[in-house]
Amino acid sequence: MHTRIKICGLTRSEDVEVVADAGADAVGFVFYPPSPRYVTPARAAELARSLPPFVSVVGLFVNADADTVRQALASAPIHLLQFHGDEDDAFCRQFGRPFIKAARVRPGLDLLQYAAAFPSAQALLLDAFVDGYGGGGAVFDWSLVPAALSRTLVLSGGLDVDNVGEAIRRLQPAAVDVSSGVEAAKGIKDAAKVRAFVAAARAVDL
Numbered sequence: 358m359h360t361r362i363k364i365c366g367l368t369r370s371e372d373v374e375v376v377a378d379a380g381a382d383a384v385g386f387v388f389y390p391p392s393p394r395y396v397t398p399a400r401a402a403e404l405a406r407s408l409p410p411f412v413s414v415v416g417l418f419v420n421a422d423a424d425t426v427r428q429a430l431a432s433a434p435i436h437l438l439q440f441h442g443d444e445d446d447a448f449c450r451q452f453g454r455p456f457i458k459a460a461r462v463r464p465g466l467d468l469l470q471y472a473a474a475f476p477s478a479q480a481l482l483l484d485a486f487v488d489g490y491g492g493g494g495a496v497f498d499w500s501l502v503p504a505a506l507s508r509t510l511v512l513s514g515g516l517d518v519d520n521v522g523e524a525i526r527r528l529q530p531a532a533v534d535v536s537s538g539v540e541a542a543k544g545i546k547d548a549a550k551v552r553a554f555v556a557a558a559r560a561v562d563l
């Protein structure tokens with residue numbers, strides 16, 4: 358099984374190069390202005406020029422209006438949309454692009470019901486429930502993920518070099534996603550942490 362790796366919240370071209378060189382499968386750009394990792398779509402387009410072919414670009418939104426999403430799609434080479442707020446399936450699918458929907462996991466959230474509400478999603482991204490919607494560096498209780506959840510999953514939330522292997526072994530997600538765990542500061546990736554995280558995730562697949 359080959360677990361895909363997404364590194365999210367990139368803001369610098371040197372970090373884009375480090376992440377691609379480390380072998381990540383996707384990079385995420387945060388189009389949510391309150392985030393310290395926020396970049397404009399025009400900046401994301403500049404950063405994406407540093408990418409080699411076959412590295413996916415994920416555009417992340419939180420409760421954006423449809424025009425904002427459309428303008429981003431027109432301005433940057435976004436391959437996959439990620440909706441991380443309170444969006445519903447109809448809103449997410451209107452752009453005619455593949456999308457992943459984030460669930461902010463906490464006790465009491467019925468993930469089977471949540472998944473059923475997003476039949477159009479290519480995958481569900483399971484993240485911790487944190488202030489500011491995401492990027493919190495917090496791990497949620499992985500035992501809250503029902504074995505019956507038969508959807509393509511991206512595991513996220515507080516992953517780092519020390520727990521990503523266990524995360525993959527326990528939940529066998531299609532992909533893992535990380536931001537804080539590979540940073541020196543919010544939006545500033547640490548090259549050694551990036552490389553160590555990718556190596557730890559890849560080691561499980563061997």
Ligand SMILES: O=C(O)c1ccccc1NCC(=O)[C@H](O)[C@H](O)COP(=O)(O)O
Nearest residue numbers: 365392491492493494514515535536537
């Ligand atoms: O990264 C952010 O700043 C952010 C802000 C608001 C909504 C979502 C955000 N990030 C979404 C991601 O996909 C993160 O990689 C995910 O939440 C995991 O973050 P972390 O726990 O810091 O690894």
